Amino acid sequence: MERFVYADNAATTKVSDRVLAAMTPFLQQNYGNPSSIYSIGRESKKTIEEAREKVSVALGASPAEIYFTSGGSEADNWAIKGAAATQAKKGKKHIITTNFEHHAVLHTCEKLARDGFEITYLPINDEGYITAEQVREAIRPDTALVTIMYANNEIGTIQPIKEIGKVCREAKVWFHTDAVQAVGHVEINVQDQNIDMLSLSGHKIHAPKGVGALYIKKGIVLQNLIDGGGQERGKRAGTENIASIVGLGQAISDCTQDIETKIKHVSAMRDRLIENALKIPQVRLNGGLQNRLCGNANLSFTAVEGEALLLLLDMNGICGSSGSACTSGSLDPSHVLLALGLPHETAHGSLRLSINEETSDEDIDYIIKTLPPVIERLRAMSPLWDK
Amino acid sequence: MERFVYADNAATTKVSDRVLAAMTPFLQQNYGNPSSIYSIGRESKKTIEEAREKVSVALGASPAEIYFTSGGSEADNWAIKGAAATQAKKGKKHIITTNFEHHAVLHTCEKLARDGFEITYLPINDEGYITAEQVREAIRPDTALVTIMYANNEIGTIQPIKEIGKVCREAKVWFHTDAVQAVGHVEINVQDQNIDMLSLSGHKIHAPKGVGALYIKKGIVLQNLIDGGGQERGKRAGTENIASIVGLGQAISDCTQDIETKIKHVSAMRDRLIENALKIPQVRLNGGLQNRLCGNANLSFTAVEGEALLLLLDMNGICGSSGSACTSGSLDPSHVLLALGLPHETAHGSLRLSINEETSDEDIDYIIKTLPPVIERLRAMSPLWDK
């Protein structure tokens, strides 16, 4: 292997040295239970509140609006199931979402549908976008919640969140956004953008896996997902995952600092990657290029199956993914690519490369060099290619 | 401060060096997403399965019956809400529990009560025990679930789990036990003991906070608590908290090894502590001494309030707790002590000291020496003492 290039940062990221350094004391010396009264417990408590402050600053929220969770999936489940339970009491049992959400949102909506909720799945257009107008048209008097992802995990398209939020505010409907892919890669301000609830996850921004947060705007009352002790002001029970919470605080500060410069730098690398990849015959870029996560490239190659492509790239030292990580063990084609209108055989064959500020120009060179022969080799084996 | 004695291991424990060593590689180098197909992802996956194996061995279960969660509270919530949802479809809406469960169980049951479930709270006797006979008498044709804790977190009493399990098996009622305090301190075998579901938490056994597991016997189908990606065989969504899962695997192996010797050693220290503490005037031991966690001592001192006692002990280098950690920030007296039949003023004044194999004889000496003057000093200030 000439080189090792990790281009799957949308799946998960490496814990950064700064984050690890912030966490380490809380894994060992400062092990006090934050709810305990004695000194080492009190210190843990204080540290959690500092991390909460950092998260709130990154989102333009107030600390009292931030609740720590075990990750993005829990945050999504809590926001949606919690809002559904609250609103159902007022007779509101209609939820608006899209057909290209992460499974944490989609499967949660499906669960609610089994419980008697009606779900409207707004279709994305062939570039991967939803409009605020679509949301406006779908809202009904019994709409309990609108949940639309900030940026898609597979094709990286960024939605018009502020406008969607405005439509929801006008209609007095709660608006949740799954911003797991957006935080740290897009400038976010929940107030300006009219967001009522926002999910985020640590392991996408160099914090560890298994920690995340849900922003809940003051005044919004969700039913708890996890009942028990009084942690997180009685809204999320369970002894706090202090080390990881500290890591999340550090990570979100780091990744939102100087974000404009980072976006510019990473976008330039991404554009060079896409430009060169598009020179391969019969390739397409999935998702529009305009409003797109700075690190995301998603490509389909006619007659090439996704898993085989990933495996061969891995053998050449390149980590990418096909569909979202949590479904790549399954037989399903990507629901996101199907939502884009791609036929099944193409939906099986996409390659997502997700780079970030740690990616080097040499890494991009290496991908550009490696990709064409790998594609050629698989096509030589493919019964669809000579058809 | 002459000495620092951490005697609050029932609240949380220090991550052990062995556990930290096992975790460290997964915080940094091996950061692959376990669901990914390329090599570093595949390695993460394998590691998780090894940890699952370790947990299953410790419980006498099979690996396919172990599901990782974000902690004990999530495990309790999932077991109880998940079972309730499954059973409600069969018209079973009655749950049997006790009046001295952890809040993760109690508040979950209260939530279900609001949703139309009927809850029977079996009362403990004045020594802190439930009998299998009480359970037998409470079971009805519409009983969905029996959930009774293995060992109490405040007073350390160990319940007759095997017998309760037998009663439930005979009646064909699902049996869940919150074993967060028992794992690593009691010999457990879910098969012998007729347990259908069992919750455990890492941070009570020298693994980090924010990781736990739920054992679900093969054949039992629970509704998911967290929907989304296909992790944990589609039953618990969310990118796996690999480092912590590895830590939990290591910790549970360590703490169940040579458990008999450990229990003997720790019990002896505990007995010496209790014996000497009982020499203080007007003191009582809460919970029976017979079937009691080897590290637990819970004492009430007439006319002494719990929080003040803890604070003064802390100033003398001793970390203990009053009530459970997650409620010690609140104004409530301990519901466990009230369940034992203690009057309110006594329920406000209990001291839980929880020691473990890391506690030394010198630590015990120090507690024995420090406690009497501290009690005396608070009594001198108390308007209840001279009454």
Next chain:
Amino acid sequence: MLYSEKVLEHFANPKNVGELEDANGVGEVGNAKCGDIMRMYLSIDGDVIKDVKFKTFGCGAAIATSSIATEMIIGKTVEDALKLTNRAVVEALDGLPPSKIHCSVLAEQAIKAALSDYYKRQGIDPAPIVGGAGGCDDCGECDVCNAH
């Protein structure tokens, strides 16, 4: 539960602990169910509070508020003591955690209860001067904690 240095200081070294044999005003508020009982002993000479002592069963904050409150009224006139608010007590301690604010209320009420007792012993109806009963019932905290 984050206590200020000031609270910890007063808890560790409380001022004016004890009873006053020659007290001419004694007041007790709170109850064991709530977890806090405060008893204040005042020795009043003319219009001036010459000495104060307290006994408290309660959390760290209860002890610290008792201690600082006694300091705040010792040597003051009865009139000034009546003006002592729970807010002033909280400020003097550099703040209290939200769940402990009721302790400062108790301290204020304990002083008022002791002053009421003083007036009664003088044959004066305290109600117009001291105001309400000054008992625990006014605080409402117990409802909060029991409803929890």
Next chain:
Amino acid sequence: MLYSEKVLEHFANPKNVGELEDANGVGEVGNAKCGDIMRMYLSIDGDVIKDVKFKTFGCGAAIATSSIATEMIIGKTVEDALKLTNRAVVEALDGLPPSKIHCSVLAEQAIKAALSDYYKRQGIDPAPIVGGAGGCDDCGECDVCNAH
């Protein structure tokens, strides 16, 4: 998704990739919707399979099973080739992950489809010899994946 060394080896260096100009038996199974298509080319002389080539669109396991299956029948009699089971293919690869077992079924079926084609070209009804259609429809996997 944990592949054995054997699977990875056959994926990295698949044997018998390509087409056979002089094939006298060609079979294709699977469909793009399911994500796997396998096409087998057989060159049969008398009773013996002289040469085999394959083309596969599909995952790593699909390519590896195609590769090993061709190796397992090359030089064998038609009769022996008919006896090749998906189980034997899985074993030869030191196992497959559960979700990839269908690939081995496809390999077996692709060979049977090619043999059916061979019989048909000889004017012989393949049904009594080869058995069922050997098409993708028998595998049932697509239902599984679509129901998911």
